[in-house]
Amino acid sequence: MKVLIVGSGGREHAIAASVAKSPQVDKIYCAPGNAGIGQLAECVPIGAMEFDRLVAFAREKEIDLTIVGMDDPLVGGLVDEMEAAGLRVFGPRKNAAILEGSKAFSKDLMKKYHIPTADYENFDDPEKALAYLEKAKMPVVLKADGLALGKGVLICQTLEEAKKGVKTIMEDKKFGEAGSRMVVEEFMTGREVSVLSFVDGKTIRIMSSAQDHKRALDGDKGLNTGGMGTFSPSPFYTPQVDAFCRKYIYQATVDAMAAEGRPFKGVIFFGLMLTENGPRVLEYNARFGDPEAQVVLPRMKNDMIDVVNACIDGTLDQTDLVFEDNAAVCVVLASKGYPVSYEKGFVIEGLEHFDGKEGYYCFHAGTKQTEEGIVTNGGRVLGVTAKGQDLKEARSNAYRATEWVSFDNKYMRRDIGKAIDEA
Numbered sequence: 001m002k003v004l005i006v007g008s009g010g011r012e013h014a015i016a017a018s019v020a021k022s023p024q025v026d027k028i029y030c031a032p033g034n035a036g037i038g039q040l041a042e043c044v045p046i047g048a049m050e051f052d053r054l055v056a057f058a059r060e061k062e063i064d065l066t067i068v069g070m071d072d073p074l075v076g077g078l079v080d081e082m083e084a085a086g087l088r089v090f091g092p093r094k095n096a097a098i099l100e101g102s103k104a105f106s107k108d109l110m111k112k113y114h115i116p117t118a119d120y121e122n123f124d125d126p127e128k129a130l131a132y133l134e135k136a137k138m139p140v141v142l143k144a145d146g147l148a149l150g151k152g153v154l155i156c157q158t159l160e161e162a163k164k165g166v167k168t169i170m171e172d173k174k175f176g177e178a179g180s181r182m183v184v185e186e187f188m189t190g191r192e193v194s195v196l197s198f199v200d201g202k203t204i205r206i207m208s209s210a211q212d213h214k215r216a217l218d219g220d221k222g223l224n225t226g227g228m229g230t231f232s233p234s235p236f237y238t239p240q241v242d243a244f245c246r247k248y249i250y251q252a253t254v255d256a257m258a259a260e261g262r263p264f265k266g267v268i269f270f271g272l273m274l275t276e277n278g279p280r281v282l283e284y285n286a287r288f289g290d291p292e293a294q295v296v297l298p299r300m301k302n303d304m305i306d307v308v309n310a311c312i313d314g315t316l317d318q319t320d321l322v323f324e325d326n327a328a329v330c331v332v333l334a335s336k337g338y339p340v341s342y343e344k345g346f347v348i349e350g351l352e353h354f355d356g357k358e359g360y361y362c363f364h365a366g367t368k369q370t371e372e373g374i375v376t377n378g379g380r381v382l383g384v385t386a387k388g389q390d391l392k393e394a395r396s397n398a399y400r401a402t403e404w405v406s407f408d409n410k411y412m413r414r415d416i417g418k419a420i421d422e423a
Contacts, residue, residue: 036364
């Protein structure tokens, strides 16, 4: 069969690697892809938001299955467009992708269906938000309502910071139209855990847990990024936490979306906070996390195509997800200056060291193939992932592998998975 993957990051590279393992797949295309994906698939110069061109390409090449990796095309309705054209596609329709596309929607959904989350208020008027903050308990969390590349969240310790945050999000529009509405949320403390799941509209199957590191600098300092590294499984995601979430969060979310006439088919990412009062939902995403996919998918034993088809066909209840009894750690190699400003175009050396090495992966995020070789083409450049018998071994292997690769202005956090030592 022929598969088209839509996207260009490390997540899509991890998806392509999983798809390539399936004996059912003869040919993979990726739009637009990157230099690493190009080693597994034929990359085509079509942007993820060029819906008409994507539909025309899928028809022309007689694509059997399209997998949409990115949030923007999902929230924008690419799945609806492809289905209308009679094409088989994996991902939520537009009316279900709103679970990620609007934080105000998702918070209201959780309130209505009693899914545990932080207390909050939604605002579309900055003056009303400022008036609310005058009486709010600090610290608070401000969230741009729409998509903001994982960066539209501000944690404000004081009232003064919160007022500046309102200006940043709603008036200066630092995150664009995503900040036209804003959520003011209670600040929660505890361990963060990410849990990915496959959903077929009514049945949910949980993948292995993971934990992301969002801040740019060691010690969880600096600005929020798209993710500087991750590990799987999380030692803090205990059987007790799992049992609670299955009862009160996972199936409840799927049932709530169905009850709202928005049946969800695809991947739901649950961002959880393990508070002293139990697990709470921090956020939902309507697709694989990045870089969570880079540590979860390499550990999945199932044929990716079988699971995807079960989601599309509504037969996920007949599928059991199976993961390797090991661990994986991903360290993101970024361009110095990310997420603010950084240079591109530096040649990347040492990628050949990953060839044929069992348990080691180099997922490309921001790379480009040129006549000089593969060069840096983004803030997050590579995701170096390694497996191990346990998390400590995987962490050691991943950091050892980061030394195999070099490029000018290479930067990484040195404490990815350090929490493992505290578990």
